[in-house]
Amino acid sequence: MPSTEAIPHNSFDTILVLDNGSQYTHLITRRLREFNVYSEMLPCTQKLADLGWKPKGIILSGGPYSVYEKDAPHIDPAFFELGVPILGICYGLQEIAHRLHADNVVAGTAREYGHADLKATRFGGHVDKLFDGLEDAMTVWMSHGDKLCNLPEGFHTIGTTQNSEFAAIAHQTEPVYGIQFHPEVTHTPQGGKLLQNFAVGICGAQQTWTMAEFIGQEIKRIRDLVGPEGQVLGAVSGGVDSTVAAKLMTEAIGDRFHAVLVDNGCMRLNECALVKDVLQEQLGINLTVVDASEEFLAGLKGVDDPEKKRKFIGGKFIDVFEAEAKKIEAQNAGKVEWFLQGTLYPDVIESISFKGPSQTIKTHHNVGGIAERLMAGHGLKLIEPLRELFKDEVRELGRQMSISPELVGRHPFPGPGLAIRVLGEVTKEKVEMARKADNIFISMIREAGLYDDIGQAYAALDPSRAVGVMGDKRVYANIILLRAISTRDFMTATPYPFSYEFLTKVSTRIVNEVQGVCRVAYDFTSKPPGTIEME
Numbered sequence: 001m002p003s004t005e006a007i008p009h010n011s012f013d014t015i016l017v018l019d020n021g022s023q024y025t026h027l028i029t030r031r032l033r034e035f036n037v038y039s040e041m042l043p044c045t046q047k048l049a050d051l052g053w054k055p056k057g058i059i060l061s062g063g064p065y066s067v068y069e070k071d072a073p074h075i076d077p078a079f080f081e082l083g084v085p086i087l088g089i090c091y092g093l094q095e096i097a098h099r100l101h102a103d104n105v106v107a108g109t110a111r112e113y114g115h116a117d118l119k120a121t122r123f124g125g126h127v128d129k130l131f132d133g134l135e136d137a138m139t140v141w142m143s144h145g146d147k148l149c150n151l152p153e154g155f156h157t158i159g160t161t162q163n164s165e166f167a168a169i170a171h172q173t174e175p176v177y178g179i180q181f182h183p184e185v186t187h188t189p190q191g192g193k194l195l196q197n198f199a200v201g202i203c204g205a206q207q208t209w210t211m212a213e214f215i216g217q218e219i220k221r222i223r224d225l226v227g228p229e230g231q232v233l234g235a236v237s238g239g240v241d242s243t244v245a246a247k248l249m250t251e252a253i254g255d256r257f258h259a260v261l262v263d264n265g266c267m268r269l270n271e272c273a274l275v276k277d278v279l280q281e282q283l284g285i286n287l288t289v290v291d292a293s294e295e296f297l298a299g300l301k302g303v304d305d306p307e308k309k310r311k312f313i314g315g316k317f318i319d320v321f322e323a324e325a326k327k328i329e330a331q332n333a334g335k336v337e338w339f340l341q342g343t344l345y346p347d348v349i350e351s352i353s354f355k356g357p358s359q360t361i362k363t364h365h366n367v368g369g370i371a372e373r374l375m376a377g378h379g380l381k382l383i384e385p386l387r388e389l390f391k392d393e394v395r396e397l398g399r400q401m402s403i404s405p406e407l408v409g410r411h412p413f414p415g416p417g418l419a420i421r422v423l424g425e426v427t428k429e430k431v432e433m434a435r436k437a438d439n440i441f442i443s444m445i446r447e448a449g450l451y452d453d454i455g456q457a458y459a460a461l462d463p464s465r466a467v468g469v470m471g472d473k474r475v476y477a478n479i480i481l482l483r484a485i486s487t488r489d490f491m492t493a494t495p496y497p498f499s500y501e502f503l504t505k506v507s508t509r510i511v512n513e514v515q516g517v518c519r520v521a522y523d524f525t526s527k528p529p530g531t532i533e534m535e
């Protein structure tokens with residue numbers, strides 16, 4: 001079990017979001033944190049008795065069910081007795097109305113998806129607080145089929161749209177509100193302000209959730225957890241998450257944190273030397289680089305199926321790491337008791353959301369198994385300092401701890417590295433070609449000032465050969481595939497619109513400088529249907 005003591009809801013005013021299964025629930029949490037109010041999400045099945053802390057307010061999310069259906073989920077009634085403000089969004093509004101009378105919610109005659117014009121009505125007093133400072137006429141975004149057909153007893157109607165007579169309601173005396181539209185999506189322009197009105201104006205939550213505040217508290221928590229002697233191990237990749245987590249551990253316990261970087265033979269050009277320089281020399285992290293490249297490349301021989309490659313690499317990472325853990329223990333006075341993992345909040349959300357984990361397209365968590373094996377074998381306990389943070393919060397945390405903007409802004413790089421960017425069987429020679437081409441592509445992107453505008457970019461190798469003519473000679477050589485995408489969350493992506501001139505220059509340099517390559521192609525596929533990596 002991850003350690004959960006002293007997590008932020010104990011020291012920051014917290015808005016609890018109960019998830020009824022909407023695709024947007026995590027966005028509610030996200031929006032609240034944007035104006036420095038801490039928020040956590042839990043499934044709608046959460047019982048108040050098991051919560052163990054008191055939220056400043058509660059938001060009930062939307063959801064795919066109809067409240068009147070037999071198996072529809074319902075919020076533990078105890079939450080309504082807690083005496084803190086409640087805001088229901090879409091399904092959440094319908095839940096508030098339905099619990100007061102089962103006839104209050106019906107299937108609408110017209111479904112409403114997309115923009116709607118809301119007209120607010122003011123009554124004076126607390127009822128108006130949700131729309132405080134907002135115009136009477138608002139554009140909102142809707143996504144529902146059911147609707148309220150009666151105003152629940154004791155409520156006022158504070159907003160209507162053409163299709164929804166009760167698009168926003170507020171209790172006459174209690175701080176209970178419900179809205180049919182979604183304030184958490186950017187298509188509701190005033191949505192952020194509305195959520196702020198609820199969290200700050202109505203719940204009275206303090207806006208103290210900042211990374212500067214978090215660092216101090218987290219360092220203290222780590223010290224308390226690990227104690228004065230405890231040793232912590234951690235796998236670092238040179239990526240943003242593991243570097244920020246490692247820096248935080250170093251600030252907390254110094255050299256009792258042991259970082260390990262594994263060279264899997266499929267790293268980018270000069271990557272291990274660069275990571276060593278930045279993490280060890282500049283950030284003062286106690287780092288060991290293990291060169292296991294020969295073992296990885298030997299094991300990849302003859303393997304061409306993408307999932308088999310991923311599985312092999314994941315398993316090998318664990319073998320290498322386990323051996324290294326033993327070495328570190330042998331050299332060290334104390335036993336290693338803890339294992340650092342750079343889990344982020346989206347991973348936590350994925351595992352707790354009411355709709356359950358989504359389908360696996362690829363086996364991503366290549367080193368995820370390390371923790372389980374070390375915990376079972378060595379009896380290690382897990383420490384996850386980024387468990388409550390979103391990616392942009394991790395970046396901000398990194399900046400606060402003086403990690404350079406270049407590192408904090410780095411494109412993600414997958415654990416299996418170039419092995420999933422060389423299509424089919426991986427060999428040292430093929431990795432070398434992909435590596436050189438990638439270095440040319442990325443450095444040209446940097447020189448053109450495009451790096452920060454692109455979500456992720458790389459060069460991959462397609463070993464099915466093509467014919468070319470170079471220096472009057474026939475050549476029969478490999479193809480380099482360039483990929484660059486724009487994305488917000490890496491779940492969907494579009495190809496980056498480079499200029500024709502830029503791609504031509506990159507192509508010329510790669511063909512001239514990378515032996516064994518005679519063609520370069522640019523991948524124009526979006527995600528979906530493509531994925532970001534080739535395999």
Ligand SMILES: Nc1ncnc2c1ncn2[C@@H]1O[C@H](COP(=O)(O)OP(=O)(O)OP(=O)(O)O)[C@@H](O)[C@H]1O
Pocket residue numbers: 234235236237238239240241242243260261262263264342367410411412413414415416
């Ligand atoms: N070469 C490696 N050596 C040791 N650990 C690794 C290596 N590659 C990946 N890992 C481990 O796998 C974890 C997951 O990788 P992931 O790419 O999701 O995160 P990251 O590399 O820290 O950050 P980013 O998402 O910015 O790349 C890393 O945090 C790290 O613990």
Ligand SMILES: O=c1[nH]c(=O)c2[nH+]cn([C@@H]3O[C@H](COP(=O)(O)O)[C@@H](O)[C@H]3O)c2[nH]1
Pocket residue numbers: 310362363364365366412413414415416456490527530531532533534535
């Ligand atoms: O640590 C990782 N281990 C992996 O095995 C892995 N596979 C994909 N990725 C990264 O995840 C994001 C989405 O990639 P896909 O669209 O290819 O699934 C992109 O940012 C990918 O680089 C990985 N990261």
Ligand SMILES: NC(=O)CC[C@H](N)C(=O)O
Pocket residue numbers: 022061062063064065066089090091092143144145146147
């Ligand atoms: N987005 C939602 O929460 C939808 C609620 C409910 N399923 C409806 O269709 O009205």
Ligand SMILES: [Mg+2]
Pocket residue numbers: 237239240412413414415
């Ligand atoms: Mg990475």
